[in-house]
Amino acid sequence: MGALGKPIILMVAMYLFLKFVLPNIPGSAPLPSSLIFLYLLLTASGIVIYETLSGESKDAFWGPMQRFLTGKNSGGLQVLRYGVLILFPLLVGWETYGSTASSDLPPTEGRTIHPAPPGEYTGLSNPVPKTPENIMQGKGFYAAFCSPCHGGNFDGKGPAARGFNPPPANFADPTTIAMLQESYLFWRIKKGGVGLPIEGAPWRSAMPRWEVELPDEWIWKIIMGEYDGAHQSPRTWE
Amino acid sequence: MKPVNEMMKQVLLGGAAVIVAMVLCGAPFSFAQESVAVRATLVTGGLPLDDPNAAAWSSVAPASFPMSPQVHWPNRIQEVTVKDVSVRALHDGKQVVFLLEYADPTQDPDDGAALEFMVGDKKAHFAHGQPMLQVEGGPVNIWFWKNKTNKAVDMSAKGFGTLKQQVHQDVNAKGTYSNGKWKIVFSRNLSNEHPDEDVQITPGQFINIAFAVWDGRKDAAGELVEKGSQKAVSSWWYFRADAPPDYSSYMYAAVAVALALGFQFVLIRKLKKGQ
Structure with a gap:
């Protein structure tokens, strides 16, 4: 041996x-x-x-x-x-059985969490000046429109979140808005779940298409309020 | 009193031991467990098509799904009565029957509930199959029950404002209320002649299902609180009617065992001869 x-x-x-x-x-x-x-x-x-x-x-x-x-x-x-x-x-018999027996598990649907945005939504910078008043106003809009799902603490645990799959994004998590640019958030908020490409499984997302209800300026202010409230900074190209 | 670094060492060792034990045992780090699919068990004999309290239901394990207030599109609602639904299903190869249960403190004439299915091969958005900007979606089939008539309405939608009652009414439903709980059975043939409007259920295949509930309570002004798009909703989950038992995998495994034994026999014989 x-x-x-x-x-x-x-x-x-x-x-x-x-x-x-x-x-x-x-x-x-x-x-x-x-x-x-x-x-x-x-x-x-x-x-x-x-x-x-x-x-x-x-x-x-x-x-x-x-x-x-x-x-x-x-x-x-x-x-x-x-x-x-x-x-x-x-062992050979067991493996053969395992690979030919029908599975009790539902099909796995791969979902890309952050798919690539359309060209027109890359590299946009926030046109709203970053003043305390604008941040405060953004947080107010966030509380009214976003917090029911994304949570008053920006943690994705709002009172309306429990039934949704995928769950609303947790902005305090460093793998969400901290690794995205402001223009990416602008796209996601404007177009919502139904604006996702096929790899983003748009048929599952409950994110509203806010462009039909909110002016762009409000959306930019919400983005500012989100980053400030979640103690995160947008990703920038050094 | 122990020195601080000695205590730290013990804590770290203890923690490491727990993690190693968890890893070795394959223990999951998250303990939350929720259903992802409703399974219709295949039964022979009669289905409890219009009896939410039939004994047959106790033999089926329920699947539980969380509900949210509908906040996806206007008109929204911020809070709803029903937080979870429990779903069971049975089929006999021809018909399928679902039992939907949920807690509701009051029985109201406007109480209602619905099952929603994707129709055909195209994915449909869970909100009434509303159009998606980059993906061509399909329609949804909605089985809507309301307490007022205690009947089902078979409906179709492909986007907001397109919900309509079908010409062919293929679904039956009946609800009973007791002890603060609704029990509603929905039944239909597994497949029918309207594949463009109705979900077609093939045993063994997973399809998408979602749920909606309206609590028909009224506010102080006498207005309905939950109505139309103001309702409790779920995301898409899965449904599968069990296929008849298939024993072919056992046969494939037996053939594989025989081949492996034959390979061993030939290999050892060859090695022995070589020596």
């Missing part, structure tokens, strides 16, 4: 890293099982190439496996050998 010990440890360590460590690194996300499988396959290929570079290492690598499978001199490993020979076909 000497020559096989290291590869086995390496494969297990790689799996544990991909499954449990990588998703917990800030900014990362859980890896889909297909990607984990692909990475493990690449790792295994690397190990096989490395271990079979010379005739000597090749024998040291394959030899124990051949002896294990044929049961020659396997001694105390005989039970393990039978275990592997029984478990392998069962």
